[in-house]
Amino acid sequence: MKITLSEPGAICALGHNCESLWQAALAGDQAGLKPAAFNTNDGTSLFAGSVADNKLPDIGSLPAAMRTRNNQLVAAALQQIEEPLLALIDRLGSDRVAVVLGTSTSGIASGESALAYDESEGGLPDTFYYAMQEMLAPAECIAALTGITGPVYSISTACSSSARVFMSARSLLRLGVVDAVVVGGVDSLCRLTLNGFKALESTSEGRCNPFSANRDGITIGEAAGLFIATREEDNLQPSEVTLTGACATSDAHHMSAPHPQGRGALAAIQGALTDAGITAQQLGYINLHGTATPLNDLMEAYAVNALGAGNVPASSTKALTGHTLGAAGAIEAVFCWLALAKQDGLPKHAWDGVKDSDLADIHLYQGGSLQYPIEHCLSNSFAFGGNNVSLVFSRGK
Secondary structure, X not given: OOEEEOOOEEEEOOEOOHHHHHHHHHHOOOOOEEEOOOOOOOOOOOEEEOOOHHHOOOOOOOOHHXXXXXXXXXXXXXHHHHHHHHHHHXXXXXXXXXXXXXXXXXXXXXXXXXXXXXXXXXXXXXXXXXXXXXXXXXXXXXXXXXXXXXXXXXXXXXXXXXXXXXXXXXXXXXXXXXXXXXXXXXXXXXXXXXXXXXXXXXXXXXXXXXXXXXXXXXXXXXXXEEEEEXXXXXXXXXXXXXXXXXXXXXXXXXXXXXXXXXXXXXXXXXXHHHHHOOOHHHOOXXXXXXXXXXXXXXXXXXXXXXXXXXXXXXXXXXXXXXXXXXXXXXXXHHHHHHHHHHOOOOOOOOOOOOEOOOOXXXXXXXXXXXXXXXXXXXXXXXXXXXXXXXXXXXEOO
């Protein structure tokens, strides 16, 4: 079953709306990756992809328990799709619209601030509510801002969270539970993730450098990306882009490392292509998971090449946005949507250009005009715990 995806709303270090982030992506602009506002516990200053505070909306009208940076990010993306969404809610009824979001941090930054306050003042501040940290929080925020009363929930499967939500949205629509779904993801920067990945020795000393021989780890970022999903046959939300294929797999190999031969990744990509009814050679663009860690890039290059897609233009947009964790699948779906709808270029692969001879050959896109229309895009999301999701997006017919 195909589902249509509305023009998205998005915000990240690369831009505060789709047009600004798209122009920056075409240029391969890494300016949004800069030293984080805070150091890790050992005093290290890491690069991160952060959104400027003045690009975030005021959410003071929300209940106190919803006033978090994470919800500011999701509210910023929501504002960009608010007009067509409210029209659909009015037309369908609030109970026929669902919210399905991916996240991994939710409002944990508020918990960090509350604990710091507790250490100095001997008690938690009155402004802190435990519900701020719950994974459901950003989905509930959207429901509160829009009046949606249908199913509202979040999915948290690490870095595949907001890729997996597209499959859930499709299931809700296929089963007739609802007629429209607000689908996407959000994650905000916090000390927990920077310290956690630093402890795992997974962070880069500078900006991340995907698929380079000099790659040394990830750069964390924050983002929100949202779509309105409807059944293609209903034509409730006309769109130039559809989700035509999706597949989720599990490596069952290691808690934080991918299967070295990309077993789960291969199965996810092939499953998504089969679901879409296309071959790897029909793809016009691949948004690589591309974390810039030694094992992930090695595995993904092997998987893409093994499936016969080594000549398909590809890039890792994490070198532009940072790895936005639970929001990565959604913000990278935004890049695929824009590539298909605009047909004026692809996100440039930003790196130092030093090829790793140990990697299988893949086509890392360096810019330039398109030689043919882009009909299908693949987006990969490979997460801790061996959670793999591949999605195929296609031009609407």
